[in-house]
Amino acid sequence: MSLPDALAASILSDRQLRPEFEAICDCGGRLAGTPSERRALGLVARLGEAATGQPAMRIPTPYEGWSAQEAALHLLGDDEEVELACYPLLRSVPTPPRGIEAEVVAVGRGTEAEFAALAPELAGRIALVRHEYMFAAGHLHRRLKYEWAKRAGAVGFLIAGPLPTRAVAGSSGRGHEDGIPALGISPEAAARLARTATGHARARIRIATEERPETTETILFDVPGGGPEIVVLSAHIDGHDPAESAIDNASGVAVMLAVARALAPHAGQFRRSLRVAIFSAEEWALTGSRIYLDTLPADERGRMALNVNLDSVAGSPNLTALCSGFPRVAELVEAATREAGIPVGTFLPLMANSDHANFAAHGIPALRLVAGFDDPASHCRHVLTAADTRDKVAETELRAAAIAAAAVTWRALTSTDSLR
Structure with a gap:
């Protein structure tokens, strides 16, 4: 269940990770409802199809x-x-x-x-x-x-x-x-x-x-595995107008694409299916993911084994998984990332500060991978200001976050152990 060396190597050699991060930043701050957000949604739909080899499912998501x-x-x-x-x-x-x-x-x-x-x-x-x-x-x-x-x-x-x-x-x-x-x-x-x-x-x-009344999109890519359960790898694309929203959350979307690109060719080894989810209106009190989950059939929610949510995964070399009150999720993170050589800290209590909280509210095991936890001197202090720009994000941080996220997701995909 450890991350194969070939997967880690493909992330370390991924030539698209930084350019895709830059392309997302080029769209602007991506405030929901603006042309900047719409450009970014179109971009990540195309990039997601290329990364997963699957067609994009673009679900209209109404909000205020x-x-x-x-x-x-x-x-x-x-x-x-x-x-x-x-x-x-x-x-x-x-x-x-x-x-x-x-x-x-x-x-x-x-x-x-x-x-x-x-x-x-x-x-x-x-x-x-x-x-x-x-x-x-x-x-x-x-x-x-x-x-x-x-x-x-x-x-x-x-x-x-x-x-x-x-x-x-x-x-x-x-x-x-x-x-x-x-x-x-x-x-x-x-x-x-x-x-x-x-x-x-x-x-x-x-x-x-x-x-x-406004409408945004939830964009999904399903990579079939060997069983009915689903591991959801997610990130939000929207941000704020003052800057590029580079840390929050171009970093998470770019890392999510890199992880999907590395994992998709190995779908034959999955015991669970992989769903790559791009949410918007996250900055609006987590609205996009809440509407998506609330409107899913109960049996589909019940098949979700884990949400790995990537939000602000750069700006510091220190990574932490916020584990939403699920001790087995913390155990999985600690074991998977230690074996991958990118040890990630864990924080067990629920923090309702990103889309993982909506999964947890439905009883779905969920975590948020975040950089700079309890590190107020890090570049993450620039989030929500005009200084949240691409120069605050090191490529080494993006690659480390991608390996950590891939290790956790791989273990969840290839194991049938319950995380509830």
Whole structure:
């Protein structure tokens, strides 16, 4: 069940891995619903067919579309207004045309306890919290902080990124429900909005948006094996506008294609079938994979033995598998990657921060392979900013991630042991 030397060698000598990664980056940030995303979907459909030797199944995936026409943040002084760098969070609600004006209350990290303690001050004001390094144990997602701000009666939400001059992006997590205007900002903007001896800073938020029904795609390639069970190898293609979304997630898609290219010629040795899945609207609270899984027949979901989800697999040489509460998945990862010479760390508790979480919600064993876990000095700190560009990704990192992912997938394909 160990990864054959020939498979590892084919990944190490794969001349298409880096060029395909670059081609995905060339499409742009790939925000769902934009021409950039549509170009990328067409590209990966073609690349996936070449990698697997199978026709692409392109499944229309409806979702609640959204776009921002305008976003602005101004610090209001007695004699002047200062415009501050900002970026609208996905699915933020709009403001009235003239914006909203309110005092800003800094809530620190933005824990539930901090929001509870400051609740008397937050009603009718704008809540300001810190963005956290996402790939870490104990990380609090911005969606939680946004919900706590709403519950406290805040009229606006600001989240400050850690990188100088970089306004952070991301999703508000809002669905159909009412919300509050939400912006990502830079640390310099947060410093300008800090409380002084004279009191809270006052700011104006102005956001114009459009909401409409939208459709993206889920793209599948099925490589038949010797039994009815399925191993799903997945990655998401969508990203954010500020940059190339290179780490998150051109890296995962390019590695997925390389793994599929290496594995497909050996399908005769599979005891399970391989399904290669490309999702979009992942940045929209994991919408694409959720809709795909929710609409599958129950018996098809029941045949899924494992999801190997590749999301942000470069930006650091250190790889970790987030194992979604499945101890046998952690055991498989540790054994397979150790034998392949690319040992991968494991983190057992569920982290609902990528498409693997939707598989786990249906009881399907699932993992997310990620780089830079608990390594906030790594290049992964640039994710969700304009600095998430291809220069942050080393080719050696892509190849190491591909060997690790291939080792895990190969073991799952060639074994019939249950991982539940």
